[in-house]
Every structure is written in C-alpha cells, then in structure tokens.
Amino acid sequence: MNNESIARLVSEQENELRKIGEKVINNIRLTDEDGLLLFERGSLSFLGALSNFVRERMHGHQTFFNRNFHIEPTNVCVFSCHFCAYSRLYAHREEGWELSIEQMMDIVKKYDNRPETEVHIVGGVHPKMNLHYFADLLRQIKAHRPDLHIKGFTAVELDYMFRKAKLSVAEGMQYLKEAGLDSIPGGGAEIFHEEIRNQICADKVDGAGWLHIHETAHKLGMHSNATMLYGHIEKYEHRIDHMQQLRALQDKTGGFNTFIPLKFRNGDNDMSHVPEVSVIEDFKMYAVARLYMDNFPHLKAYWPMLGRKNAQLSLAFGVDDIDGTIDDTTKIYSMAGAEEQSPAMTTEEIVTLIKQVNRKPVERDTLYNIIQAY
Ligand code: V47
Ligand code: SF4
Numbered sequence: 001m002n003n004e005s006i007a008r009l010v011s012e013q014e015n016e017l018r019k020i021g022e023k024v025i026n027n028i029r030l031t032d033e034d035g036l037l038l039f040e041r042g043s044l045s046f047l048g049a050l051s052n053f054v055r056e057r058m059h060g061h062q063t064f065f066n067r068n069f070h071i072e073p074t075n076v077c078v079f080s081c082h083f084c085a086y087s088r089l090y091a092h093r094e095e096g097w098e099l100s101i102e103q104m105m106d107i108v109k110k111y112d113n114r115p116e117t118e119v120h121i122v123g124g125v126h127p128k129m130n131l132h133y134f135a136d137l138l139r140q141i142k143a144h145r146p147d148l149h150i151k152g153f154t155a156v157e158l159d160y161m162f163r164k165a166k167l168s169v170a171e172g173m174q175y176l177k178e179a180g181l182d183s184i185p186g187g188g189a190e191i192f193h194e195e196i197r198n199q200i201c202a203d204k205v206d207g208a209g210w211l212h213i214h215e216t217a218h219k220l221g222m223h224s225n226a227t228m229l230y231g232h233i234e235k236y237e238h239r240i241d242h243m244q245q246l247r248a249l250q251d252k253t254g255g256f257n258t259f260i261p262l263k264f265r266n267g268d269n270d271m272s273h274v275p276e277v278s279v280i281e282d283f284k285m286y287a288v289a290r291l292y293m294d295n296f297p298h299l300k301a302y303w304p305m306l307g308r309k310n311a312q313l314s315l316a317f318g319v320d321d322i323d324g325t326i327d328d329t330t331k332i333y334s335m336a337g338a339e340e341q342s343p344a345m346t347t348e349e350i351v352t353l354i355k356q357v358n359r360k361p362v363e364r365d366t367l368y369n370i371i372q373a374y
Contacts (some may be wrong), residue, residue, distance in 0.1 A: 006053045009046065022289055024050050032240050035292040039236040041255055042288070044280055051287035051318030055299075061319045063359040064298065064368065065350045068118040068324035071107050072331060073137075074098045077124030079156070081190070081201035082270040083232060083338070085336040087124045098126065101137050107329070108141055108148070115347075117365045118324065121152035122187055122332075125204075131161040131172065133138050135179035142180035149182045149366040155213040156188035159205040169216045177181070177220055183366055184217050186225030192245055193238045200232065207242075211249055218255025223367060225258045230285055230349045231277035232264040239285075256367060258321060259300040261285050263305060267337020279310060282314060283317045290318025298368065304343035305333045312357045321364075325350060 001009070012022030020034045030038075038047060040148035056204050056307075076096040077087035099107075099142030108119065111327075119141065121134075134153065141150060153161070153176075162172035191197055207212070214224050226246050229241055250256050263282055266272045290299050300321040303311035328344040345353070347363070351374045354361040361374040 001049050001053060006049060009049055013046060014041075017046065021046075021050060024054060024344060027294075029294055030292050032244055033303065034125060035240045035243065035288055036236055038285065038288045038291060039171065039239070042284070044283060044287075047284055047291075048317050051146070051290040052316050054290050055318045058297070061360045062320065062359070062362045062373075063315055063354045064116055064321040064362050064364045065354070066324040066364050066366065067116045067347060068120055069107070069111060069116055069327045070120045070329040071099070071104050072097075072329070073121065073123040073129060073134075074126045075124045075331070076126045078127055078160070079125055079201065079204045080270075081204065083190075083200055083229065083264055083336075085265075085269040086332050090127060093302055096124070098129075101140060103246055104137055105140055105144065108144060109150075112145070115328075116148070116325070117371065118149045118151055120330075121150065122185055122186060122330075123157070124156060125157055125160045127164075129163040131167070131175065134161065135176060138180035140171075141228045147177065150180055151183045151185050151366055152181055154185060154188035155210040156204045158184070158213050159209055169213055170220075170295055173213070173216050173220055173222070177222060181222070183187060183222050183257075184224040186227035186258070189242070189246075190229040191234050191238050192242045193234070196234045196238050200229075200234035207227065207245065211245060215249055215253055218253035223255050223257050226296075227257050227260045227262050229262050229264055231281060232271060232274050240292070243289065247293055247295060250293075254295075256296055257366075258300045259289055259293050259296045260300040260302055261289055262302060263286065265333060265336040265338055267335070267349055282306065282310065283314065286314050286317040286319050302333075304340045305338055305343075307339045308345075315354070315357055315359050322354070323349070335337055 010018055016037055075086050076090055076093045077090055162169055189210055190201055209295050217224050268276055271328050298321045299319050301311045301314040301319040303322050325345050326343045328342045334341045351361040363371040
C-alpha cells in the first residue's frame with residue numbers, strides 16, 4: 001500500500017483508531033492504551049495494512065533468514081513450566097537425553113565445510129551441566145570453528161548456572177563471553193507479569209531477573225533477542241505489559257535485535273486443556289508487535305512453530321525475518337504438537353518460500369550483517 005492509500009484507510013477508521021493510524025504514519029510512538037485498543041478493536045485488515053506499511057518503511061521487501069542449526073544439550077530440567085512438552089524432570093531423567101561435550105562437538109563437526117553461520121544452543125536446566133561444563137563446550141566450539149556465531153542459553157539457563165556457581169550476573173556473563181559466547185537467544189521470557197508467570201512457570205527466573213540478564217549482556221556489548229509466549233491464559237493487558245518492559249529496556253541499551261512472539265501450542269503438556277488461539281489472533285499479534293515495538297529493528301516469525309504457509313502470510317503483517325534453515329535440530333515445537341515434525345529447509349526452499357510472496361530473500365548472519373541477497 002502506498003502512502004496515499006494508507007492515509008485513506010486511516011481516515012476511514014473510527015475516531016480512536018484513526019488517531020493511532022495517524023501516529024503510525026507520522027512515526028510517533030504508540031502508548032500502552034493505543035496498543036491495547038489495537039488488540040481489542042483493530043480489524044485484521046487495518047492492522048495488516050498498518051503493520052505492513054511500517055515493515056516496508058523499515059526494510060522495504062527485504063526478508064531475512066539465516067543458516068543455522070541447534071544443539072539441545074538436554075531436555076532434563078529442574079523446572080516445571082506447565083506449557084512445556086519437551087522437558088523431563090531430573091527424577092525421570094532416563095526418559096530424556098543428556099549430551100556429552102563430545103556428542104555436541106560431533107554435531108558441530110557435521111557442519112564442517114558447510115555454510116551455516118550460527119549455532120543456537122538451548123535446552124532444559126540440568127543440575128549437573130554447570131557453568132564450567134558449558135564454558136568448556138564454548139571453548140571447544142570456538143577452537144574448532146572460530147567463525148561460527150554461538151547464540152546460546154536462555155536467561156533461565158544462565159540464571160541457574162550463575163547462581164549455582166555463586167557468581168553475579170555480570171561475572172557470569174563476562175566468563176561465558178570470554179569462553180566464546182557471542183549472543184543470547186530470546187527464550188524464557190514467556191509473560192513477565194507475575195500474575196500470569198506464577199501460574200505457568202512459577203519456579204524459574206522472574207521477569208525482572210530475565211531483563212537484568214539481558215541488560216547485563218547488552219552492557220558487555222553482546223546482542224540478544226526477546227520472545228513472548230502468547231495465546232494461553234494471558235490477557236491483552238499482559239502482552240502489552242510484557243512488550244512495554246522490553247521496549248523500555250531497548251530504549252536504555254539498544255541491545256535487542258529481534259522480537260519473537262511465540263504461539264502457545266497445547267500438545268502433550270500440562271496446559272493441553274487450554275485451547276490454542278486462532279490464526280487470526282496470530283497475525284494480529286505480529287501486527288500489534290510491529291506497531292508497538294518501534295525500537296526493535298526486527299520482528300521474527302519462527303517457522304517451525306508457525307508452519308511454512310503461515311510464515312509466508314506473516315510477511316504481510318509486519319514480520320521481516322523467518323529465522324533459519326534449522327536442519328531438523330530442534331524438538332521444542334514438534335513435541336508440543338506443531339505441524340512441522342522435522343523442521344528443516346534448504347536455502348533454496350527458504351528463498352522460494354519468500355519469493356512466492358513477492359519479497360526479497362536476504363541471507364543474514366546473527367547480527368543482521370547481509371551475507372547474500374537472492
Ligand atoms: O522460552 C516452550 C517456548 C521457548 C512451548 O532467540 C513453547 O532466535 C509454544 O526462545 N508452545 C524457547 N512455545 C525457544 C526460543 C527461541 C526459538 C527460536 C528462536 C529464538 C531466538 C528463540 O520456547 C521457551 C518457550 O517460550 N515454548 N514450550 C509450547 N508448548
Ligand atoms: Fe525447563 Fe525451559 Fe521447559 Fe521450562 S520451558 S520446563 S525451563 S525446558
């Protein structure tokens with residue numbers, strides 16, 4: 001939609017939505033009330049047009065992806081988040097997996113002489129896999145392949161490791177940075193608001209702790225991502241509260257690359273009775289995120305969670321990034337009932353998927369340096 005058509009669409013809206021639309025056109029930050037109103041009263045077509053306008057103002061048709069693989073060191077976890085279909089308690093660890101450093105290095109070596117630029121390390125919180133264990137892994141990966149960007153460990157894993165090692169967050173982060181950690185992924189954020197957090201994941205790091213870890217990483221010059229688990233028992237107010245806290249931290253540090261809304265999937269977990277939200281709700285979520293999170297450079301749709309067709313469609317609702325090739329190396333979503341049971345795409349498949357919806361595929365590295373435009 002060009003400037004004229006978006007201005008016409010905005011002028012046709014009821015008074016309050018029109019004011020919000022005018023703010024967006026004039027690049028004025030939305031308030032929490034604006035965000036809430038968009039969720040409650042914005043039609044899908046209005047939100048789509050407005051978020052696409054912002055997406056194209058920021059990135060044109062560019063759509064980013066990377067070549068990556070995951071290492072999931074273990075699914076044994078001391079925590080018991082009710083939405084998690086993936087973890088096994090330590091008492092039942094024979095049902096889960098625990099990879100040795102050697103086994104993880106074998107995974108890394110599988111990608112020797114291949115163009116992957118990033119390894120994403122994420123898993124359960126295993127009481128025996130401590131800070132020194134992971135520092136050893138980081139050093140070995142860097143020694144073997146210095147060019148590979150290591151994006152590793154959610155704030156939940158880091159909080160546990162640092163506390164167990166009796167180190168402050170700053171000391172622990174510095175130690176892992178020196179061992180080779182380049183950036184941190186966005187997981188573990190869920191919903192910060194304690195009313196909801198206490199019901200879905202009461203025993204792990206709280207919202208303030210999650211934010212403190214990311215702030216510390218940013219101060220050390222590292223970048224990170226942020227997620228939000230939506231579409232379960234939270235209300236729109238809680239989503240806005242979550243995004244508000246992220247936006248405020250981003251104002252302070254500028255260290256976040258990407259915001260990643262993650263749709264709650266209800267397969268095989270303690271919250272299976274909670275229905276999943278509709279696909280319309282997913283696209284409204286992306287659109288409001290693009291409009292409200294004005295200081296986040298990128299908005300990612302994580303295709304293993306959303307599926308390929310919906311990932312394509314999300315590119316018209318503010319999304320400019322669809323993560324990576326993945327190569328069937330993550331189980332978090334397949335175990336929670338996602339349609340993609342063995343998530344893997346070749347570069348050609350990702351490029352085709354993006355071109356089919358008339359966008360420009362751009363391979364990036366973790367920090368969004370452009371590697372190749374297709
Ligand atoms: O924090 C767990 C989510 C996250 C379910 O930074 C679930 O680039 C939906 O954060 N339904 C971990 N979601 C994965 C993650 C991530 C993924 C891709 C890219 C990046 C990045 C980060 O997975 C957890 C939790 O929010 N999750 N179970 C579920 N049933
Ligand atoms: Fe453990 Fe993460 Fe699953 Fe929570 S979401 S139980 S911290 S693996």
